[in-house]
Amino acid sequence: MSIPRTAFAMVQTGNRTLVPKDLAIPDIDADSALLKLEACGICGSDYEQFEGLLRTPTPVVPGHEPLGTIARIGDRAAARWGVDVGDRVAVETMISCRHCAHCLGGSYHLCDTRKIYSYIPTTEAPGLWGGYAQYMYLHPNSVVHRVSAALSPQIAVMFNPLGAGFRWAVEMPDTQPGDTVVILGPGQRGLASVIACREVGAGTIIVTGLAADAKKLELARAFGADHTIDVDNEDAVRRVKELTNGRGADVVVDVSAYATQPVVDALSMVRTGGRVVLAGVKGFRPVEGLVSDLIVMKEIRIMGAIGVTSTGYRSAIRLLESGRVPVERMHTHDFSLSDAELAIRTLAREIPDDESIHSCLVPEF
Numbered sequence: 383m384s385i386p387r388t389a390f391a392m393v394q395t396g397n398r399t400l401v402p403k404d405l406a407i408p409d410i411d412a413d414s415a416l417l418k419l420e421a422c423g424i425c426g427s428d429y430e431q432f433e434g435l436l437r438t439p440t441p442v443v444p445g446h447e448p449l450g451t452i453a454r455i456g457d458r459a460a461a462r463w464g465v466d467v468g469d470r471v472a473v474e475t476m477i478s479c480r481h482c483a484h485c486l487g488g489s490y491h492l493c494d495t496r497k498i499y500s501y502i503p504t505t506e507a508p509g510l511w512g513g514y515a516q517y518m519y520l521h522p523n524s525v526v527h528r529v530s531a532a533l534s535p536q537i538a539v540m541f542n543p544l545g546a547g548f549r550w551a552v553e554m555p556d557t558q559p560g561d562t563v564v565i566l567g568p569g570q571r572g573l574a575s576v577i578a579c580r581e582v583g584a585g586t587i588i589v590t591g592l593a594a595d596a597k598k599l600e601l602a603r604a605f606g607a608d609h610t611i612d613v614d615n616e617d618a619v620r621r622v623k624e625l626t627n628g629r630g631a632d633v634v635v636d637v638s639a640y641a642t643q644p645v646v647d648a649l650s651m652v653r654t655g656g657r658v659v660l661a662g663v664k665g666f667r668p669v670e671g672l673v674s675d676l677i678v679m680k681e682i683r684i685m686g687a688i689g690v691t692s693t694g695y696r697s698a699i700r701l702l703e704s705g706r707v708p709v710e711r712m713h714t715h716d717f718s719l720s721d722a723e724l725a726i727r728t729l730a731r732e733i734p735d736d737e738s739i740h741s742c743l744v745p746e747f
């Protein structure tokens with residue numbers, strides 16, 4: 383593989399400012415590698431980073447859902463990661479230290495000194511820390527997963543949202559065959575949750591969304607949701623109660639962004655002794671109307687979910703490679719690297735008459 387000396391990248395230099403730049407491609411040592419990007423997924427949090435809500439440092443190369451092929455790799459990295467030049471890999475977002483109490487306890491995604499791809503400024507060598515670029519540096523503590531080269535980049539890069547579906551809607555709430563699961567929010571992570579729950583044999587899957595989400599709710603049904611609820615026109619709590627003969631759901635997963643009412647509703651929708659996973663961030667706003675006594679009286683187990691770990695990614699990649707689920711139905715847009723801003727704004731509904739569900743940047747070479 384012949385590798386140029388610089389990589390084209392989109393660099394965020396301030397709030398709502400992305401500029402094209404050529405950044406030097408670094409040398410790698412025995413423990414690191416260089417990724418040639420094939421695609422980088424666009425995440426809801428990319429919008430928050432773009433807006434400046436995450437207060438991540440700048441200048442920075444955003445993009446934390448990278449898929450690519452190994453362009454260069456050090457001997458020790460090749461041995462430890464089990465991959466070589468030319469292999470296609472999905473890269474995990476978090477870079478953990480592997481030595482703190484969280485890492486040693488098995489929760490490496492909560493590492494005390496974790497670094498996150500796309501949140502490391504370009505001023506920290508070697509600069510190429512994000513997926514909005516032709517090439518990306520792979521730190522020695524990266525976790526990579528092989529992905530079949532037979533998949534298109536647009537499908538293979540779904541390892542990320544689908545991994546979240548498996549971790550948040552299946553692994554964390556321990557969703558069992560036959561369970562009734564309510565998924566609050568029909569975005570790419572909500573749809574991924576439907577797919578993951580269907581895969582493990584959930585009984586009844588119910589998805590909520592706004593009136594404006596009609597297309598996404600239709601997709602949710604196509605992926606196996608039994609019922610969808612338009613919360614603008616229906617009483618979601620009452621519907622869930624009706625659909626469960628008054629019992630409530632075994633599991634409720636909130637993947638809605640900003641809205642806090644779903645958190646309140648989750649406590650009423652879940653059955654006594656049920657599990658609630660909160661994975662949608664609300665901009666650090668308090669939740670009005672939350673009745674904590676419901677948590678006590680019903681012994682509800684509430685879990686916060688941030689990020690995805692290896693087991694979720696592996697389940698996602700296996701499912702994608704199986705070709706069993708028509709996941710391409712939720713892939714709506716490809717963008718070139720220089721259209722990164724358009725990609726973010728299309729996801730955020732800032733573009734009239736257009737809205738993406740799953741989308742990605744596909745770099746040109």
Ligand SMILES: [Zn+2]
Binds near residue numbers: 446
């Ligand atoms: Zn993401």
Ligand SMILES: [Zn+2]
Binds near residue numbers: 484486495
């Ligand atoms: Zn650690």
